[in-house]
Amino acid sequence: MTLAPYRRVLARPRARQILLLGLLLRIPIFGTGVLLTLHVVEHLGRSWKEAGLLSAMATLAIAISGPWRGRLIDRYGLRRVVAPSLFVTGAAWAVAPFVGYGMLMLLATVGGLFVIPIFTVARQGVIAAVPADERRTALSVDGVAVELAYMSGPAVAVWAGTQWGTAPTLLVVQMCAVAGGVVLWWLNPPMREEADVEAVEVPRSSWLRPRFVALCLTAAASTVVLVGSEVAVVAALREWGQETQLGLVFAAWGLGSIIGGIAYGAMSRGRSPYVLLAGLALVTAPMALAGSAFTVAALGLLAGLLCAPTITAGVEAVTRVVPTAARGEAMGWHGSCMTIGSAIGAPVAGLMIDSTGYRSAILVVALVGLLVALGGGAAALVARRERRPLELAA
Known part of the structure; x- marks a missing residue:
């Protein structure tokens, strides 16, 4: 790198x-x-x-x-x-x-x-x-x-x-x-x-379309996974009587995200946010198997590697599907969806923790992320296939 x-x-x-x-x-x-x-x-x-x-x-x-x-x-x-x-x-x-x-x-x-x-x-x-x-x-x-x-x-x-x-x-x-x-x-x-300083206002209908909505759902799902798993990990440490190790766990998680973000930024080619979200869900799920603070810290470090890249890829994708003149509102919607995902992830995880335990909470939020990633990826593939004949005809 x-x-x-x-x-x-x-x-x-x-x-x-x-x-x-x-x-x-x-x-x-x-x-x-x-x-x-x-x-x-x-x-x-x-x-x-x-x-x-x-x-x-x-x-x-x-x-x-x-x-x-x-x-x-x-x-x-x-x-x-x-x-x-x-x-x-x-x-x-x-x-x-x-x-x-x-x-x-x-x-x-x-x-x-x-x-x-x-x-x-x-x-x-x-x-x-x-x-x-x-x-x-x-x-x-x-x-x-x-x-x-x-x-x-x-x-x-x-x-x-x-x-x-x-x-x-x-x-x-x-x-x-x-x-x-x-x-x-x-x-x-x-x-x-500079080239777009005088860009004229564009109608919302020209960009608030399924591709953009799918990216917003992906943003929401990513924070459902992240916040939901965080809440579940806190519950796990409390159950194990290891609350004092919370700092270690979250430091490892954050370090993994920083390393992943730096590595992603150095890549010559980006990746699909849907692929990265699916990867984030899959590497988060094994945290349900952890039995100690040190194990969950190690798995958190691994899961963190895809946190920042998933969010970065989503923001980058928004800039490709939204005109410059509407970028502020689009970024606002994208960020709000991440905020809403955070607000959903915590109570969903809490509900699962109260009913069946922290392990199921991690698996459920990971499943949510995986399903949204698969749905968004499939929709993007269909849209790409529909655009190709039009591009060839042009």
């Missing part, structure tokens, strides 16, 4: 800029989720069920926000979308850590609706900053940044919350997000390639 593609991407100042901003702005997002849960249970003295309800409302708001704000970026540009986010989220989170449960739910929902759409912005910015032949590598770097934020955000937030309390920590975390948003607004990185 050669690192030359990464040197070319990171040699581009605009690419470095948006990749770093994407990393820094995602850390508060990942940290806020677990911090809110602790805040509701420990600071407000409410139940875990109530904490889960608040988390679900905030997650739903973020999922709704993605396509809506992505479409606004396509139409009005980055600054006119980020500016309202700074005011609304800044005001909401300046108050939210210090109010009761009901008002906190309202403010967290409003904050979710107006959250800076950093996943959409980062991916659009990265795509615009590099030529087409470097797109896979750049998106792989962005995928590694997501993994790093996912690993570090909750850990830093929980540590700070236990040291100084969840309320002040929530305030600081969100104000850091606002500060990062100010930097993003000031830098105003381009969201389209």
Whole structure:
């Protein structure tokens, strides 16, 4: 594996800029989720069920926000979308850590609706900053940044919350997000390639078609597999009395994803997201056979190798089937489907854990991923065969 593609991407100042901003702005997002849960249970003295309800409302708001704000970026540009986010989220989170449960739910929902759409912005910015032949590598770097934020955000937030309390920590975390948003607004990185800056608005019906829908379902299925298996692994470690090894397991899992993402970005040719999702499901299933933290960590390292490549391949495929002028909304839908998949994966796994145990939970979410991959791959094959006679006739 050669690192030359990464040197070319990171040699581009605009690419470095948006990749770093994407990393820094995602850390508060990942940290806020677990911090809110602790805040509701420990600071407000409410139940875990109530904490889960608040988390679900905030997650739903973020999922709704993605396509809506992505479409606004396509139409009005980055600054006119980020500016309202700074005011609304800044005001909401300046108050939210210090109010009761009901008002906190309202403010967290409003904050979710107006959250800076950093996943959409980062991916659009990265795509615009590099030529087409470097797109896979750049998106792989962005995928590694997501993994790093996912690993570090909750850990830093929980540590700070236990040291100084969840309320002040929530305030600081969100104000850091606002500060990062100010930097993003000031830098105003381009969201389209220079040749497409004047691209006209295209009707949604021209791209919101079965190929794009299949990619969104694949994105949702990938997070069903990932989040569902994570919940099952936590249950397994609790059953074994090895909760203290959670850090080891998730570190191995994350390391596998980073290695897989780097390797995928260095490849000269991409792979189908349906093939990668099927592979992810198949390498996740053996985790149901684990009997100790060290075994599940080793299997998690293996499963992690296909996490980042699956997501990267899906994002790259979206850029091929959606016009540049609609990319913001499309990325918003794609990201929202990943968020919805996360919201589905946890309760599905929880239901299976309560009824038949953690092993069946892992197998069920892996089966969901495999079935979606097979269905999406079959649909893509049919579409390709239908297009071929038209291309030959032309």
